[in-house]
Amino acid sequence: MKKILAFAGSNSSQSINYQLLNYTASLINEVEVKVLDIKKWDVPIYSLDMDPDQTPDLIASLIKQIQEHDGFIIASPEHNGGTPAFLKNILDWLSRRGEKVFSNKPVFMMSTSPGPGAGATNLKYLIHSLPYQGASIAATYTLPSFYDNFKEGTVQGDYLGQLKESIGEFVEALK
Numbered sequence: 732m733k734k735i736l737a738f739a740g741s742n743s744s745q746s747i748n749y750q751l752l753n754y755t756a757s758l759i760n761e762v763e764v765k766v767l768d769i770k771k772w773d774v775p776i777y778s779l780d781m782d783p784d785q786t787p788d789l790i791a792s793l794i795k796q797i798q799e800h801d802g803f804i805i806a807s808p809e810h811n812g813g814t815p816a817f818l819k820n821i822l823d824w825l826s827r828r829g830e831k832v833f834s835n836k837p838v839f840m841m842s843t844s845p846g847p848g849a850g851a852t853n854l855k856y857l858i859h860s861l862p863y864q865g866a867s868i869a870a871t872y873t874l875p876s877f878y879d880n881f882k883e884g885t886v887q888g889d890y891l892g893q894l895k896e897s898i899g900e901f902v903e904a905l906k
């Protein structure tokens with residue numbers, strides 16, 4: 732069975748992107764999904780001074796887990812139209828410890844926010860930039876106005892159909 736690693740780029744204990752990610756994971760049956768909770772990860776800010784020898788244990792463990800999985804789901808919040816520093820730092824570390832860490836494996840990129848924009852500006856940036864790190868973007872999904880469209884633990888209305896469609900595209904790409 733194919734193995735998927737899923738994480739969100741949020742360090743908020745109440746993260747709505749993790750809520751969306753966990754819900755998405757619950758809809759996937761055909762493959763094994765591991766949701767990695769990185770909310771409490773305390774990773775030092777990357778500096779060239781730490782190259783090449785000083786790699787935080789958390790980054791080393793993430794690289795190992797990425798190598799052991801067949802595909803990835805990454806949910807990202809948006810901060811001021813960009814990638815939250817918390818996630819950007821982790822991606823910068825990964826880029827310095829392996830040129831194509833995602834090894835051309837399928838990646839499902841998603842985002843949500845409380846507002847109507849759904850974090851789509853940042854998601855567009857990540858969809859553009861992550862292929863430089865070897866991500867093969869197989870599916871995307873944005874959920875706007877989280878608190879209106881995610882109720883009682885479920886994505887509402889048409890957004891649920893769109894999510895299932897994106898999951899289908901992602902699972903297909905794993906084959």
Ligand SMILES: Cc1cc2nc3c(=O)[nH]c(=O)nc-3n(C[C@H](O)[C@H](O)[C@H](O)COP(=O)(O)O)c2cc1C
Pocket residue numbers: 739741742743745746747748749808809810811812813843844845846848849850
């Ligand atoms: C510093 C900061 C900047 C933010 N900028 C944006 C933004 O540009 N676009 C947006 O849709 N939401 C923005 N938000 C609201 C986030 O979408 C909201 O905090 C959301 O809950 C973040 O996702 P998370 O709960 O998974 O961490 C911002 C929040 C913070 C704290």
